[in-house]
Amino acid sequence: MKRIDHAEASSKFIKAKDHLEFHDQRLWDLRQKRDRESEQIPEWEQLRVLASAIKEHTLTHLADYLEEFERNATANGARVHWARDAAEHNQIVLDIMRARGARILVKAKSMLTDECEMRPFLENRGIEVMETDLGERIQQLDNEPPSHIVVPAVHKLRGDVARVFARTIGTDPKNSDVHYLAESQRQHTRPYFLKADAGMTGANFAVAETGTVVVCTNEGNADLSVNLPPLYIASIGIEKIVPKIEHLGVFVRMLSRSALGSPITQLTSHFRAPRDGCEMHVVLVDNGRSERLGMPDFWYSLKCIRCGACMNTCPVYRRSGGLSYGATYSGPIGVIIDPTFNLRRYSSLPFASTLNGSCTSVCPVKINIHEQIYKWRQVIAERGALPFVKREAMQVAGKVLSNPKLYRAAVETAGAGIEHLPRFMMYNRLNAWGRQREVPAAAPQTFRQWYLKNRSKP
């Protein structure tokens, strides 16, 4: 697979100025709402410590908890399946549907099924798949992956949605009123809930103690997807386990506050057992997670509860858009997860960060995201997966930074360079810092020159 060039891919997004500005604002607004909500909870920091500790405990005892979950879910009347990878997951879902003659699947949003690229797999085999979350549906109709794990179509403006809907579900192309668009999707989707053969959700949490699948949503589509068709399939990454019901309080209190800045999602649904005469299936998916668990620096990323707070706060994500990451998971969390799927393909992503640490400080489960980003850069540099310009520049920087004399000479020359060099020498392909921005004016003297003059004792 081709290596993703994040900088190149984001340049397209950056060119659409209206989109860029709205995207930046909208996500920053979510970040500010998150701040206001969390500040109203005096025990917020304590909750983060608890959430992190519960997750770390669970992950370090994961095999036992998975077995406990399986035992209880089975006793509840659910069928539990295990999938090593995406292909096995997709095949299991297809087999369940085919064995029951099911042709129409209504589904709630699930990053895991996106990760497994399940939709095209099923569609190519005669299953009609209806995404029922508004944002995910927009992306499905536009044949694009979600660009954000919580708000999948956040990179689109209303005019874009109006064009997609006019082309696909027959709305008035001139009407881009948001209420009209949302109502049109509601009317279009509703018959599918009534006639679907099967419903599907992902999971925010899976409780070992009871075998319960917990799904946090706002639109009502997950509960419609599960409570109408006779067949329910839940796809769950193995890291979603929590030990007991009482632990849900910690996570549910923080999830929507971190994601959208609301105290809770409109619906927090607990699916423990099938309805009378119906079936419930749970597919537990590994797809690289067990391997990640064995990576000493990187297993902490498995604590993630997919709130998206790190994306909303990230200056690089806000100004480059999720699609430029070329992966299911984008933003800071994507940057540390994606290389575990394919190091070469995603080797540019850990460089899509300023390392400002904002992601780490908003993370409700205290993942050390920016430290992991830095560690990935080291891994990528060691394996020679850096692109040529960056490798050369870093080698020069390494030599200069490790030698005080060279460093001083370089800083003094650089200052003079910014003032006197012709533009073509400053702003060219070799200097990434000169693209899309002016290099700041150089100070009249270096810090060392100033220090020697003003502070150095005679």
Added chain:
Amino acid sequence: MSSRDEILGRVRHNQPPPRSLPAVPGFDAAAGSEVERFKAALSRMGGKIAAAPPQGDLGLFVRALFPEAKVICSATPEVAGSRSLDAVRSPAELSDVDVGVVRAVYGVAETGSVWLTESEFKVNSLGFLAQHLVVLLDPARIVGNLHHAYRERAQFDARYGVFMTGPSATADIEGVLIHGAQGIRTLTVILRARD
């Protein structure tokens, strides 16, 4: 080797050294009456409170709230609807319901949520196919926060249970908040003890 055994084997092999499980406190210090906090949180989440008289026919009261409603389906004997849920064979039959009526088990002051299970809905789809939902809630059955809500352990033996907080909503297009996404368009809570 089966996928199950392979996955469990690899997880067991790769698990980092064990870390302990902390106890979760109840965090009950929030100030103010629980009823007032519930009302404020519910309204923030787009839900409504309807002040019903302390006694009298709730059926008439609900009807007056929704004068246009043709089909009212009630899952509680306290309100007489226009169609019985007993005869429902398939959950899709409730697609034309204008107003559903249920009694919640308890509420959560912190979030304005109400807890409902299959016992309360009788037919689960009532809470999602109806255009509007009316929820009766005993004001003495409001817990302070979600930690306490999750300590009602027996409730989680239900096959299906949900914290509903206001109506269904979306802000997926330009962040414009819309109530009535795929499920109920409005949620109205009537605070009244069971008759």
